[in-house]
Amino acid sequence: MRSLKSFVARATLFELILTLSILTGCNSEKVTSPGPIVDPPSIIDVSFCALLQPTWLAFQDGDGAWTQIQPTVVGQKATFHYTITANHGAIALVRLLGNGVTALSVQYGLPSELTIVSDTTAAHCGLGGPKTLLGTVAGVEANDVAIVSGGFGSRDVALPSDGNAFALPALPDGPQAILASRITRVDGINVPTRLIYRRTPALPDSATIPVLDFGSPEAFPPATPTVTLVGEGVASGITRTELLTAYSRNEVSFVVANTARRPFFAIPEAQLQPGDLQALSVTAAPTSTNGVRSAEIFFRDPVDQTLTLGAPATPPAFNTVGTTPSLRLRASFLPQSDYDRLTSISYQQGQSTFVSVAMTAAYAATVTGGYALTIPELSGVAGFEDRWALRAGDPLFWVATRTGGTLGLGPTAIPTAGATVRTVTAFDALTP
Secondary structure, eight states: OOOOHHHHHHHHHHHHHHHHHHHHHHOSSSOOOOOOOOOOOOEHHHEEEEOOOOOOEEETTTOOOOEEOOOOEETTTEEEEEEEEESEEEEEEEEEETTTTEEEEEEEEOOGGGGGGGOOOTTTOSOOEEEEEEEEEOOOOEEEEEEEEETTTOOOOOOOTTTTEEEEEOOOOEEEEEEEEEEEEETTTTEEEEEEEEOOOOOOOOEEEOOOOOSTTTTTTOOOEEEESSSSSSGOOOEEEEEEEEEEEEEEEEEOOOOOOEOBBBOOOOOOOOOOOOEEEEOOOOOOSSEEEEEEEESSSSEEEEOOOOOOOOOEEEEEEEEESSBEEEEEOOOOOOOOSSSEEEEEETTTTTEEEEEEEEHHHHTTTSEEEEEEEEEEOOOOGGGGOOOTTTTTEEEEEEEEEESSSSSOOOTTTEEEEEEEEEEEOOOO
16 A cells, blocks of 8 residues: 555645635535555566575565465576565575575565565576686786686686696686786785786687787786775775676775775776676775675776775664574664665574575565564465574574665666665674
8 A cells, every 4th residue: 555645645635626626616516535545466576597496485465474486487487476465575485505504584675676586697597507617827927926717706826836727617607708817916915917808608618718818919907096985994994896797797806905095906998898897895894893894886987986884883682572483583773874775684593594584674664663674483384394494592693784875686686887885794693
């Protein structure tokens, strides 16, 4: 149903029109009340790579009962379909991670926000098995180190003792974006002095690519603009630059320095392909509240930037909602304007049980209690297994994360130049 404010505004307008009609003597026609205005049902489609779909998934319509949903699988995509009639809802899902590890995740949000749990990204949806690419580098001097990266987290150091050879494992199937950096130690800082950015077509597993030669015309120097860091603890923060392509997220460089104004290293715009972006981030040292803060901005043209960290974390207050048949906790957070998009908390119990709860700011503004992240009672929902939930009496480790900025939420959010992200993470032990 639409907000009370919206309904009152409409009712006031109606009363004004009716009053004017009476005053002008035009009240002979019958006027009927518009009645309550109801939003149409929201059709929700949550999609995953077919090979990584959740083991179990359920929806909640408003504050009603939870309903297990089975997926529809078409090709490489599994989609869970549901209709929500209320102005808010939730999704709970379980993944089995191997070796007995289970991960229960709960997302509260407006109907339009629940699709943020979808994951059909290239990082997780390779059509074939993981690939390995092999190769060597050249043009590396005695004081240099060559780092080669590809895919989403695959990287290797090419050392002279190994013949300057490298191997990039766990690459997704399809074309590749390979980034090679020649790193030189200058005044105590690791500085990328030459870069090679190469696109390759889809290659078979264990294929060897042509040599990456830092002395060839293919290599180029990085751009070196300046970043100004703002906020508590930024002087000792770590800055990192990454290249984002349709096929990879490659690290260009990272800088550890004791200054709030420092250079960062990036790829000149002329070397980028259409659709490529870069990301510059800073991560500050933990605060006294066990909080780690970060800020990130996306760009294409490497110009001077300013990154502003948000405020330190305000830890949540914990309450026990129930202990049977499982432990249910509520973590209550105060609003923090720097982190106005998403609030989440994750619990780890032992080595095998993980439970997380997340809530969007729009959901918190819609319901009574605000940011009250409660583990729901799911034991009576079809298909749910009690071993996926927390156990009463056992200690926990918790991690709370709050997110702000302008970038969309979820794995499938597409960054654009100028988009920003701010996060703060707090953590501690807990014995309920």
